[in-house]
Amino acid sequence: MEYLDFELPIKELEEQLDKCVIIGAESNVDVSQTCKQIEKKLAQTKKDIYKNLTAWQRVQLSRHPNRPYTLDYINAICGDTFLELHGDRNVKDDKAMIGGLGKIGDQSYMFIGQQKGYNTKTRQYRNFGMANPEGYRKALRLMKSAEKFNVPVVTIIDTPGAYPGLEAEERGQGEAIARNILEMTRLKVPIIVLIIGEGASGGALGIGVGNKVMMLENAWYSVISPENCSSILWRSWEQKEIAAEALKLTAKDSLKLKVIDSIIKEPLGGAHANREETFKTVREAIASSFNDLKNLSPEELVNDRMKKYSEMGVFKG
Template sequence: MATYLDFEEPLRVLQEEIEKVKEVSGNTEVDMSDKVEELEKKLADKTKELFSSLTPWQRVQLSRHPERPYTLAYINAITEGTFQEYHGDRNVRDDKAMVGGFGMLDGQTVMFIGQQKGMNTKMRQYRNFGMANPEGYRKALRLMKLAEKFNKPIVTFIDTPGAFPGLEAEERGQGEAIARNIYEMMKLKVPVICVIIGEGASGGALGIGVGDRVLMLENSWYSVISPENCSTILWRSWDYKEKAADALKLTSSDMKKLGLVDDVIKEPLGGAHRHQEEMFEIVRKELKKQVKALAKIDTDKLIEERIEKFCKMGVVNEK
């Protein structure tokens, strides 16, 4: 059974009505297609109404929807079964929150890297809720360098509530690992495309978020801190998370307006969690287009433009 968020409750009610009418029609062999069509139109209209006026907090909720596709779902759909995952950072261990490997995209080999969450409680614990340790970021950098060695483009999928904040992660150099990735990604000699597919929080996102093109799905968010933690710091309570979400300007439209991402990828009406296959195809086409465009740019110019783009962020010119 589909999961509905609080603000999606009217959609759940209409969907249940449609299912009941179909069930009655099937049991009684009475033609009720007109009634079904009427309800489906109401559902479509209500969906359009709800999703045309989402608040920042509602978009945060959508980014965390349990049925929203995660990194491996995108990779497996886009590469059509050609994905070869690699493991380990050659130092500590294999971080299950960070996945990566080569796959084919439209006949071309691409290095795919991203944070992976779990679909159920057991898998969420196995994947550490998508929060990578230092070895996860070092694994990601190892794979980026491998892609650079063989002159293959890199695609990263960002979906994390942040890097793992545990004591052991700090002892193994969490801050250094993320900083090293940011530094090294600036200088990579191959095209890098970053796609925020869900949550893009703090340094956990930046550790694989430096690219020639940074894209966001419509119902994803990108910020230095989550609304809940922001609320806790400012108001000593999670109760103001909606107010914090408004103030943080974390939505895809805000990020595009501020020049912090290059483009927004529109989601099917109802969100990526309701139309996964359609979402996969939209992302595949966008990646294919971006890889083709970036391949035409000279390596030195590619690096120069990448560095310049990130150096301009946050700069204010006072007259």
């Protein structure tokens, strides 16, 4: 188990509890009362820490190495019904953007999302969750296929941004993202968007236009990461905590600003603390969102989406 800086008090108490249990098992001394006291203190410490998280601490939680990624959710939700589809039919198959057909109950969905790696090798393989233009074009191809066969689309966002390399720009990164945003506004099937970790910049927006946009409690959604914002404004990453607060990137902020429609509550300690509970909650949230949208006509779905995004922000003439 890996701990973040602000979780160190929890680590100390868990280590104390482990030692207490070992002493009780290896000796004739009754330590049950001591163990109960440590457990009580541990539970209270967890509540105190996780109910008062700062914006930067939530950013840290969203990047926790044990946090489930897109394929974890899809495999847990769909089981062996998920069939991954590959390629943009133009350049190549982008490993940072995955997609395919899967079922929740008897209902089929087209799942599309960014996938990060678990270690150095897989992070390089997945390009750290940063898609190239062909990734966004693959996503669009799958969305168009879903529209053709009247299958609802579920997009899962978890990216530090679209890949900013020279080759990506040469192949039209900006155009690919802009095209996806345009096409998603007028797609004639329900689109459900789920932000599970990092939702940064155009990389997130390229698959982020939907009728229902949901966000996990410890995810973040912003035009720029706190570190990059800090490096632009203060010429260093040292002010990242101030930047995180100013960007209003937390789930609560996004809901207040009407950028998202709902927050999916995470288990105490984050999504990684109880994966099964998180997967169950997400599965129910997707099914519930589809039930709200399934009776709308294609025209109503498009109008609902257009109205939602046209009403965002404030315009003063």
